[in-house]
Amino acid sequence: xxxxxxxxxxxVFGYDAFRPLQKEIIDRTLEGKDSFVLMPTGGGxxxxxxxxxxxxxxxxIVVSPxxxxxxxxxxxxxSNGIKADFFNSSISPEEEKAVIxxxxxxxxxxxxxxxxxxxxxxxxxxxxxxIKLVAIDEAHCVSMWGHDFRPEYTQLKVFRNSLPEVPFMAxxxxxxxxxxxxxxxxxxxxxxxxxISSFDRKxxxxxxRGQVPxxxxxxxIGRFVDRKKNESGIxxxxxxxxxxxxxxxxxxxxxxVAFYHAGMSAEERERVQTEFILDDxxxxxxxxxxxxxxxxxxxxxxxxxxxxxxxxxxYQEIGRAGRDxxxxxxxxxxxxxxxxxxxxxxxxxxxxxxxxxxxxxxLQFAEAKSCRRKILLSYFGEHLSKxxxxxxxxxxxxxxxxxxxxxxxALSGIARMQEKEGISMLINVLRGSNNAEVYEAGYTQLxxxxxxxxxxxxxxxxxxxxxxxxxxxEIMYSEGSALKISPIGWKVLKGExxxxxxxxxxxxxxxxxxxxxxxxxxxxxxxxxxxxxLKKLRYxxxxxxxxxxxxxxxxxxxxxxxxxxxxxxxxxxxxxxxGMNKMQKxxxxxxxxxxxxxxxxxxxxxxxxxxxxxxxxxxLTPKEIxxxxxxxxxxxxxxxxxxxxxxxxxxxxxxxDKEVVDKVRDAFNELDRAISLKPIYEKLGESVSYGEIRMSxxxxxxxx
Numbered sequence: 108x109x110x111x112x113x114x115x116x117x118x119v120f121g122y123d124a125f126r127p128l129q130k131e132i133i134d135r136t137l138e139g140k141d142s143f144v145l146m147p148t149g150g151g152x153x154x155x156x157x158x159x160x161x162x163x164x165x166x167x168i169v170v171s172p173x174x175x176x177x178x179x180x181x182x183x184x185x186s187n188g189i190k191a192d193f194f195n196s197s198i199s200p201e202e203e204k205a206v207i208x209x210x211x212x213x214x215x216x217x218x219x220x221x222x223x224x225x226x227x228x229x230x231x232x233x234x235x236x237x238i239k240l241v242a243i244d245e246a247h248c249v250s251m252w253g254h255d256f257r258p259e260y261t262q263l264k265v266f267r268n269s270l271p272e273v274p275f276m277a278x279x280x281x282x283x284x285x286x287x288x289x290x291x292x293x294x295x296x297x298x299x300x301x302x303i304s305s306f307d308r309k310x311x312x313x314x315x316r317g318q319v320p321x322x323x324x325x326x327x328i329g330r331f332v333d334r335k336k337n338e339s340g341i342x343x344x345x346x347x348x349x350x351x352x353x354x355x356x357x358x359x360x361x362x363x364v365a366f367y368h369a370g371m372s373a374e375e376r377e378r379v380q381t382e383f384i385l386d387d388x389x390x391x392x393x394x395x396x397x398x399x400x401x402x403x404x405x406x407x408x409x410x411x412x413x414x415x416x417x418x419x420x421x422y423q424e425i426g427r428a429g430r431d432x433x434x435x436x437x438x439x440x441x442x443x444x445x446x447x448x449x450x451x452x453x454x455x456x457x458x459x460x461x462x463x464x465x466x467x468x469x470l471q472f473a474e475a476k477s478c479r480r481k482i483l484l485s486y487f488g489e490h491l492s493k494x495x496x497x498x499x500x501x502x503x504x505x506x507x508x509x510x511x512x513x514x515x516x517a518l519s520g521i522a523r524m525q526e527k528e529g530i531s532m533l534i535n536v537l538r539g540s541n542n543a544e545v546y547e548a549g550y551t552q553l554x555x556x557x558x559x560x561x562x563x564x565x566x567x568x569x570x571x572x573x574x575x576x577x578x579x580x581e582i583m584y585s586e587g588s589a590l591k592i593s594p595i596g597w598k599v600l601k602g603e604x605x606x607x608x609x610x611x612x613x614x615x616x617x618x619x620x621x622x623x624x625x626x627x628x629x630x631x632x633x634x635x636x637x638x639x640x641l642k643k644l645r646y647x648x649x650x651x652x653x654x655x656x657x658x659x660x661x662x663x664x665x666x667x668x669x670x671x672x673x674x675x676x677x678x679x680x681x682x683x684x685x686g687m688n689k690m691q692k693x694x695x696x697x698x699x700x701x702x703x704x705x706x707x708x709x710x711x712x713x714x715x716x717x718x719x720x721x722x723x724x725x726x727l728t729p730k731e732i733x734x735x736x737x738x739x740x741x742x743x744x745x746x747x748x749x750x751x752x753x754x755x756x757x758x759x760x761x762x763x764d765k766e767v768v769d770k771v772r773d774a775f776n777e778l779d780r781a782i783s784l785k786p787i788y789e790k791l792g793e794s795v796s797y798g799e800i801r802m803s804x805x806x807x808x809x810x811x
Contacts, residue, residue, distance in 0.1 A: 120187060133158050133162075150280070152244070172248050250289040306483065311429055317441050328342065328356075342411075362389070385655055386405075403657060411425075521533060536550045579595055660685070719747065
C-alpha cells in the first residue's frame with residue numbers, strides 16, 4: 108500500500124511537521140508537474156523529492172554533480188531503511204552491474220547519478236526503467252550565470268524531452284534572477300512553478316572583519332577555535348599556501364585540524380574529507396572546492412580567511428554551518444588584496460564583466476553599514492521588515508539619518524535613464540559630470556543631471572550600495588549590470604515610504620568599533636553527562652557501520668534525548684529525527700544509556716510534563732501546546748498519555764475515536780499484546796497514526 112507524505116515524514120524520517128513549502132512541492136510533484144525549488148543550504152530540499160519517491164510506484168532518478176554528496180545522501184537514506192543507491196565513476200564495473208540489476212528488478216527507489224553518467228546510459232539500460240520522477244540537484248550548475256557552471260548539465264534537456272510525462276524538479280540553494288530563467292530554459296522545464304523558501308537562516312550569526320593584519324588574524328582565529336573545543340568547523344582560504352599555513356598554525360596550537368586543496372592527490376583529499384565527515388578530524392582548512400558535496404549536519408562554525416568571490420558562494424559556504432538548526436557562528440575576514448587578486452582572476456576567465464560585478468557586490472556586502480542579513484536576503488529577492496539582531500552591524504549599529512530625499516534623487520536618476528545604466532553612469536549623471544558618455548547618451552538634459560554635485564563620487568557610491576543592500580534597487584548582471592528599481596524602491600521614489608541611510612564610515616571609526624559579543628550555542632536544559640555518553644555511543648555505532656556519526660542521529664536529536672530523557676519506545680519515537688527504522692536499529696542501546704544515567708541526571712528547571720499539563724488545563728489543544736512550547740506534537744501526546752496513566756484529569760478519550768481504540772485493541776490482542784507501535788501500525792494497514800495508536804494503548808492498559 109502506498110503511503111502518504113505525512114506518514115512517511117513521521118514514520119521514516121521521524122519528523123512531525125513539514126518545513127515551509129515542502130508539502131506544496133511534494134503535492135505538486137505527485138500531481139505530475141514540474142517544479143523549481145530554491146531553498147537555502149540546510150533548508151530541506153532533499154525531502155522535497157525523497158518523499159514523493161517513496162510515494163510513487165517506480166524509481167526516482169536524482170542527478171547530482173558530486174560523488175561525495177551522492178554517497179552522503181544515499182547513506183542517510185539507507186539508515187532510514189530506504190532502498191537507495193548511486194551510479195558514478197567511483198564504483199567498479201562489477202558494482203555497476205549489480206546496481207543496474209537491482210534497478211531493473213525494481214529494488215531501488217532512488218538512484219543517484221552524475222550528469223556525465225546519466226548522459227552516457229540514458230539511451231541504454233536507464234531507458235528501460237520505470238522512471239516516475241527526475242530531480243536535478245545543484246541545478247545552478249546548468250547556468251552560465253551560476254557560480255559553478257558545469258557544461259555537462261546543459262545536455263540534460265535531451266533527457267528531459269525523452270520523458271515528457273515524468274515530472275522534473277530542479278533544486279538549488281543559490282540562483283539569482285538571471286540564473287533562474289536560464290536554468291528553466293536549459294533544462295526544458297514545462298510550466299514549472301517556482302518555490303522560493305525563506306533564506307533566513309536565523310541560527311547563523313554573521314560577522315565581518317576587515318583589514319586585519321595576517322599575524323593578528325591568525326591569533327584571532329586561534330582564540331576563536333579555543334572557544335570551540337570538540338566542535339566541527341571549516342576555514343575557507345583563497346590559496347593553497349594559506350590553507351597549509353593556517354592548518355599548521357592551529358596544529359601547533361594543539362587542535363585537530365587538516366588542510367584540503369587541489370594540489371593534493373585524489374586519495375589524500377578523500378582521506379581528509381572522510382576523516383572530517385566521521386568526526387576524526389574536527390577542523391578543515393580548505394580552498395572553496397571543499398564542502399560542496401558534504402551534508403554534515405554538525406558543523407558549528409565557518410570562517411572565511413579571505414573575501415569570497417560572490418555572494419552566492421559565500422551564502423552557500425556559511426550555510427554548511429548549523430544544518431541541524433542549532434546556533435552556529437560565521438566570520439568573514441577581507442582586505443583589498445583579496446579583491447585585487449579575484450579581479451585579476453576574473454580578467455582571465457569566462458563572463459569576465461559579470462564575475463567582476465558579482466565581486467564588487469561581495470565587497471559592498473563586506474563594507475556595508477546596515478544589517479548584513481537584510482543585505483543577503485535582499486540579494487535573493489527576500490526582504491526583512493526589521494534588522495536581524497544577530498550580526499556584527501546590529502551589535503554595533505552605525506549612525507543613521509533620514510535618507511529619503513537622497514534616495515529619491517538616485518532612484519529618479521535610474522528611472523529617467525529607463526533602468527538601463529549601471530552605478531558609474533548614475534553617479535556621473537547625479538554629480539553633473541562632463542563625461543563624454545554622459546553627453547553622448549543625452550543625459551545632460553535629464554532633470555536629475557547635477558542634483559547631487561555636492562557629494563563626492565565615493566560617497567554617492569556608498570549610498571547607492573546601501574540602496575542595493577536594503578533592497579531598493581537590483582543589479583541585473585544579465586543586462587550589463589543595469590540598475591532596476593524594486594517595488595520597495597518605487598514606494599520610496601513616490602514618497603510612500605521613508606528610508607534610513609548611514610553616514611560613510613571613516614577608517615578611524617572602523618578601528619574604534621567594539622568587537623562582536625559572541626552568543627552561546629547551548630540550548631535548553633541539556634544533561635551534559637548523558638549527552639557525552641550518547642555521543643560516545645553514536646560514535647561507536649558509526650565506526651561499526653562505517654558511516655558519519657550524524658547519519659545515526661544528528662546533534663539536535665541527541666540534545667533532545669538529553670533534555671527529554673526518553674526511556675520507553677513511545678517516548679523515544681517522540682524525539683524529532685527518530686523514525687521507525689532508527690528506533691528498531693538503535694533505540695534499545697540509546698534508551699539503555701539514558702536509563703543508566705537518568706537517576707543521576709541534573710534536575711531541570713521544572714517538569715516538562717507538568718508544563719504540558721498546565722497548558723492543557725488552560726484549554727489548549729495538543730497542536731497549540733506543541734507550538735507554544737516549541738516541542739513536537741508527538742511529545743505532547745506522550746506527556747498527556749503519561750499524565751493520564753498517572754491519574755491526572757486528562758480526557759484522553761476525547762482525543763481519539765472509540766472506533767480507533769477498538770481497532771487498536773483487536774490488533775494489540777492478535778499480536779500477543781506486544782507493546783510495540785510498528786507491528787500494530789502495519790497490522791492496521793497504516794490507516795491509524797502512531798499518535799493515535801500510542802493514546803489508544805494508554806487508554807486500553809489504563810482501563811483493564
